[in-house]
Amino acid sequence: MACASSLGLLMLAAVVSTATAQLSATFYDTSCPSAMSIIKSGVTAAVNNERRMGASLLRLHFHDCFVQGCDASVLLAGNERNAGPNLSLRGFGVIDSIKTQVEAACKQTVSCADILAVAARDSVVALGGPSWSVPLGRRDSLGAATATQVINSLPPSTDSLAQLISAYASKGLSATDLVALSGAHTIGVARCRGFRTRLYNDTNINSAFATALQANCPRATGSGDGNLAPLDTTTPSAFDNAYFTNLLSQKGLLHSDQELFNGGSTDSTGRSFACSAAAFGSAFATAMVKMGNIAPLTGTQGQIRLSCSAANS
Ligand code: HEM
Incomplete structure (x- = not known):
C-alpha cells in the first residue's frame, strides 16, 4: 500500500474546531x-x-x-x-x-x-x-x-455511501467524521443477520474472506442469525487502524463498512487512515467530541437521574 505523508491531515485535525455548546x-x-x-x-x-x-x-x-x-x-x-x-x-x-x-x-x-x-x-x-x-x-x-x-x-448497514453521508450530515457530522467514527468497528462483533446479504450478494468482498464467514453464517434467513463474527477480522479486540487496512482488501464485514472504500469520495480518507494510525486516532477523537455534542440537554433542561434506567419519580 502506497502511503503519502499524513502530516497535512494531522495538522488539519488539530485545528478543527470542536465547538461544544455549553459543555x-x-x-x-x-x-x-x-x-x-x-x-x-x-x-x-x-x-x-x-x-x-x-x-x-x-x-x-x-x-x-x-x-x-x-x-x-x-x-x-x-x-x-x-x-x-x-x-x-x-x-x-x-x-x-x-x-x-x-x-x-x-x-x-x-x-x-x-x-x-x-x-x-x-x-x-x-x-x-x-x-x-x-x-x-x-x-x-x-x-x-x-x-x-x-x-x-x-443508519442501517444496508445504506449506500450517499445515504450514510446524508445521515451523518443531518447530525452535523462530515464525511470525514463518518469514516473516522466507522473506525469504531475496529473492535466488537456483529450478528450474521447483519452481514448475510453482504456475504452472498455483494461483489466488492474478498472471496476467501466471504467463504470463511459463510461457514458460520448460512444463506437461509433464520439459520444462524445470531452467530457472531468480529467487525475487524485482523485484530478484533485492539483499537487500532486495522479496520481500514481490511477495507483496502475488501474485508469490511458490513455492507456499510465497505461502502466507505468502494471507489467513492471517501476512498482517500480511508486510505490515509489505513496508512497512519495516528491520523485515524486524531480524526476519531475529534469526531467523538463532535458526536458527543449532538443536541445535549444543559442548564435546567432534563434532570440528573438517580438511576440510569428510569426517570426520577
Ligand atoms: C456508519 C453507520 C453505522 C452502522 C450502519 C453500524 C452498524 C452496526 C451493526 C449492524 C453492528 C452489529 C450489531 C449486531 O449485529 O448486533 C454494529 C456494531 C458495533 N458498532 Fe456500529 N454502525 C455504525 C456506526 C458506528 C459508530 C459511529 C460507532 C461508534 C462510534 C459504532 C460502534 C460499534 C461497535 C463498537 C460495535 C460492536 C458492539 C459490540 O460488540 O457489542 N458503530 N454496528
Missing part, C-alpha cells in the same frame, strides 16, 4: 472530583473481565447520541431500548453499577449521559486507542424516544 471538560472538577476516576475504574474492570464490553459501551454512546441527542435516553427501560436496532445493545449493567458508585460519592450530580460519554472514551483507551478530553455538563432526558425515532435516526 466543559472541567464541569465536575469542583462538584464531583472523583467522578472521572470512578468511571475509569469501572470501565477498566469491565473490559478486563470481558474485552468486548469496551466495544459495547462505545456503541451505546453512539446509539444514545444519534437518537434524540446525547441525553442517556437509550438507557431508559422501554420503547427506545426495545426498538429493533437497539435490541443487541449491551453494557447497561456496567453503566448502572458505575452510576451507583458515582451516586455514593456525589448525590444527584453526575448525569448518566456524561457517564456514558466518559465510559466510551475510557473503553477506547482500555483497548489501546486514542484519548481525548470529554466535554461535560449534559443532563438526562425525562423520557425515551419512540421505536420509529430510533429507526429513522440510526
Whole structure:
C-alpha cells in the first residue's frame, strides 16, 4: 500500500474546531472530583473481565447520541431500548453499577449521559486507542424516544455511501467524521443477520474472506442469525487502524463498512487512515467530541437521574 505523508491531515485535525455548546471538560472538577476516576475504574474492570464490553459501551454512546441527542435516553427501560436496532445493545449493567458508585460519592450530580460519554472514551483507551478530553455538563432526558425515532435516526448497514453521508450530515457530522467514527468497528462483533446479504450478494468482498464467514453464517434467513463474527477480522479486540487496512482488501464485514472504500469520495480518507494510525486516532477523537455534542440537554433542561434506567419519580 502506497502511503503519502499524513502530516497535512494531522495538522488539519488539530485545528478543527470542536465547538461544544455549553459543555466543559472541567464541569465536575469542583462538584464531583472523583467522578472521572470512578468511571475509569469501572470501565477498566469491565473490559478486563470481558474485552468486548469496551466495544459495547462505545456503541451505546453512539446509539444514545444519534437518537434524540446525547441525553442517556437509550438507557431508559422501554420503547427506545426495545426498538429493533437497539435490541443487541449491551453494557447497561456496567453503566448502572458505575452510576451507583458515582451516586455514593456525589448525590444527584453526575448525569448518566456524561457517564456514558466518559465510559466510551475510557473503553477506547482500555483497548489501546486514542484519548481525548470529554466535554461535560449534559443532563438526562425525562423520557425515551419512540421505536420509529430510533429507526429513522440510526443508519442501517444496508445504506449506500450517499445515504450514510446524508445521515451523518443531518447530525452535523462530515464525511470525514463518518469514516473516522466507522473506525469504531475496529473492535466488537456483529450478528450474521447483519452481514448475510453482504456475504452472498455483494461483489466488492474478498472471496476467501466471504467463504470463511459463510461457514458460520448460512444463506437461509433464520439459520444462524445470531452467530457472531468480529467487525475487524485482523485484530478484533485492539483499537487500532486495522479496520481500514481490511477495507483496502475488501474485508469490511458490513455492507456499510465497505461502502466507505468502494471507489467513492471517501476512498482517500480511508486510505490515509489505513496508512497512519495516528491520523485515524486524531480524526476519531475529534469526531467523538463532535458526536458527543449532538443536541445535549444543559442548564435546567432534563434532570440528573438517580438511576440510569428510569426517570426520577
Ligand atoms: C456508519 C453507520 C453505522 C452502522 C450502519 C453500524 C452498524 C452496526 C451493526 C449492524 C453492528 C452489529 C450489531 C449486531 O449485529 O448486533 C454494529 C456494531 C458495533 N458498532 Fe456500529 N454502525 C455504525 C456506526 C458506528 C459508530 C459511529 C460507532 C461508534 C462510534 C459504532 C460502534 C460499534 C461497535 C463498537 C460495535 C460492536 C458492539 C459490540 O460488540 O457489542 N458503530 N454496528
